[in-house]
Amino acid sequence: MxxxxxxxxxxxxxxxxxxxxxxLSDWSKELAEVIAKQENIDMTDExxxxxxxxxxxxxxxxxxxxxxxxxxAMKKKFGPEKGNNKYLYELFPYGPAKQACKIAGLPKPxxxx
Amino acid sequence: xALLHTVNKSPYExxxxxxxxxxxxxxxTVLLIEDGVxxxxxxxxxxxxxxxVKGVKIAALSADLxxxxxxxxxxxxxxxxxxxxxxxxxxxxxxxxxxxx
Amino acid sequence: xxxxxKFLYVNRKAPHGTIYALESLEVVLIGAAFEQDVALxxxxxxxxxxxxxxxxxxxxxxxxxxxxxxxxxxDVQKVYVERESLEERGLSEDDLIEMTYEDEDDDFAEKSSIxxxxxxxxxxxxxxxxxxxxx
Numbered sequence: 001m002x003x004x005x006x007x008x009x010x011x012x013x014x015x016x017x018x019x020x021x022x023x024l025s026d027w028s029k030e031l032a033e034v035i036a037k038q039e040n041i042d043m044t045d046e047x048x049x050x051x052x053x054x055x056x057x058x059x060x061x062x063x064x065x066x067x068x069x070x071x072x073a074m075k076k077k078f079g080p081e082k083g084n085n086k087y088l089y090e091l092f093p094y095g096p097a098k099q100a101c102k103i104a105g106l107p108k109p110x111x112x113x
Numbered sequence: 114x115a116l117l118h119t120v121n122k123s124p125y126e127x128x129x130x131x132x133x134x135x136x137x138x139x140x141x142t143v144l145l146i147e148d149g150v151x152x153x154x155x156x157x158x159x160x161x162x163x164x165x166v167k168g169v170k171i172a173a174l175s176a177d178l179x180x181x182x183x184x185x186x187x188x189x190x191x192x193x194x195x196x197x198x199x200x201x202x203x204x205x206x207x208x209x210x211x212x213x214x
Numbered sequence: 215x216x217x218x219x220k221f222l223y224v225n226r227k228a229p230h231g232t233i234y235a236l237e238s239l240e241v242v243l244i245g246a247a248f249e250q251d252v253a254l255x256x257x258x259x260x261x262x263x264x265x266x267x268x269x270x271x272x273x274x275x276x277x278x279x280x281x282x283x284x285x286x287x288x289d290v291q292k293v294y295v296e297r298e299s300l301e302e303r304g305l306s307e308d309d310l311i312e313m314t315y316e317d318e319d320d321d322f323a324e325k326s327s328i329x330x331x332x333x334x335x336x337x338x339x340x341x342x343x344x345x346x347x348x349x
Contacts, residue, residue: 061284062277066247069287110243123228125303126259148231151262156304175272180230182267187304196272 006034020102027105035103039094047091047103053077054104064109067097116141117207120149121214124159131162133213139168144195144203150177153188160189174200220251222343225260229279230270235263236278238349243281246288253292253343254285257299257336260349264295264328266311279311286315286327293327296336 001019005012008031014022019035021027032051036043043051057065057073065073067085075083088096097109118137122129130152133143143166145152150173152159163171172193178184185194195203204210223242227234245252256264263282270277285293293313300306313327331339340346 060280062280063243063284065284065287066243068247069284073287110240121231123231123259123262126228148228148259151228151259151303154304158302158304160304177230177273179269179271180273180275180277181228181262182265182269182309184267187309 006031006038008034018102018108020108021105024105024107031105032103035105039099039103041092041099041103043103047100049078049082050074050088050091050096050100051104054100054106058104058106064101064106065097066109067095070097114208115206117203117210118143119210119212120145120152121147121212123148124152124162125157129213130159133211134162134166136211137166137169142170142172142203142207144200145171145173145177145192146200147174147177150174150181150183153178153192154183155187155189164189164191172199172203218249218251219344220253220342221245222253222255222340222346224255224257224340224346224348225263226258227349228259228262229268230273230275234349235260238347239278239281241347241349242285242290243288246290249289252290253294253339254290255294255296255336255339257296257333259299261295261299261303261305261310264293264310264313265305266309282311283313285313289315291315291317291325291327292329294329294331294336294339296333297330298333300330 001017003015003017005014008028013026013031016022033043041047053074054064071083071085071088092099101109118133118141120130120133120143124130130149137143152163153173154160170193171191172195175194175196178194223238225235225238229235268277268279307330310328314324315327316322317325
């Protein structure tokens with residue numbers, strides 16, 4: 001992928017060479033669906049739960065959490081059946097932190113390997 | 114010939130403010146910007162030095178104060194808080210600007 | 215585990231005037247992935263990084279202060295702040311943000327990570343670290 005634009009409702013939203021949007025304020029639910037489609041993900045309620053959780057986390061701490069931190073925080077809020085690596089990787093096969101953050105319109109998590 | 118002196122370094126890391134205050138003359142203005150604004154915190158060593166200067170106007174930039182959590186109640190008296198527009202006014206109302214870096 | 219090293223991140227710069235504070239924070243966040251024994255030290259102008267109440271809107275820069283409060287999630291449990299550095303600058307512990315972690319050995323009780331130490335104690339903490347990263 002190279003830097004370019006997502007098309008949402010006839011509007012162009014710029015993204016970087018990895019697909020992360022450039023201006024965090026450009027995010028919308030419609031845009032999330034567009035990014036998810038490109039990542040081959042059908043957004044279910046479970047996907048949205050993670051995406052919304054990430055947006056809340058970012059809102060509070062101004063950082064996108066590393067996967068380990070995401071798992072721990074999910075566990076605390078939703079319990080162990082959702083706060084584990086397997087569950088999150090099933091929802092976002094190419095890496096929950098990376099893929100879900102991209103859909104949530106956040107920057108790439110710091111220290112994401 | 115009134116001078117505007119700007120100081121952008123923390124007085125606790127460098128002696129920029131001290132050096133500036135050793136060179137000011139009556140009627141001059143010292144404007145604290147960036148990390149220079151840390152000098153105004155009440156109870157700090159630099160604030161005591163600042164308060165002892167006579168005949169010189171002391172000003173500080175509001176954007177830099179706010180960014181660092183320095184609210185009015187934490188500041189010593191006698192410091193005029195200016196915004197970016199006020200910064201420009203100070204530049205135009207003085208004959209020269211000396212930037213202490 | 216014998217391969218766990220004691221990392222000490224030493225912060226000596228004010229938050230906005232230079233990029234050091236933000237860079238240090240990012241390295242701490244990245245380094246957390248390696249599960250080492252991490253401690254942060256704040257002395258000299260570094261103590262300004264923890265002074266609460268930043269409002270960077272007028273500055274047009276991102277407010278990265280909330281990220282410090284997330285460090286507990288990243289298993290940072292020891293934040294040493296030098297008392298003398300605070301006092302010289304007219305500051306006290308009350309001026310600092312709250313930083314907490316959950317103690318797994320104590321039923322996940324939330325505890326403060328901040329420990330105010332003397333200059334002498336800070337010297338010992340530095341001497342005691344395996345690796346020191348300075349910012």
